[in-house]
Amino acid sequence: RKLWQSYPYGFPRTKFEKLRLDDGIWYTAGMEGFISTMETSALSGANVARLLIDELIRRRDEDGTHIASSVMNDEQKPLRAKL
Secondary structure, eight states, rough: OOOOOOOOOOOOOOOOSSSSEEEEOSOOOTTTTTOOOHHHHHHHHHHHHHHHHHHHHHHHHHHSSOOOHHHHHHHHHOOOOOO
């Protein structure tokens, strides 16, 4: 007789992967250790995109430079998606 351990015992998460690995390097799959679905991967990617835009705006406001304009010209607009 074989007793299969098909459902592993999960411990509560106390820490997730870092989203910002280094200056300009982001990790978009930070939730996969907790739950791995297409929807949560898309949500994590959207959160990283929002954090990146927020950082570009913050740098622009602090330095007085237009860092965001080098990434996005006047004709391009950020995508907004409801997940």
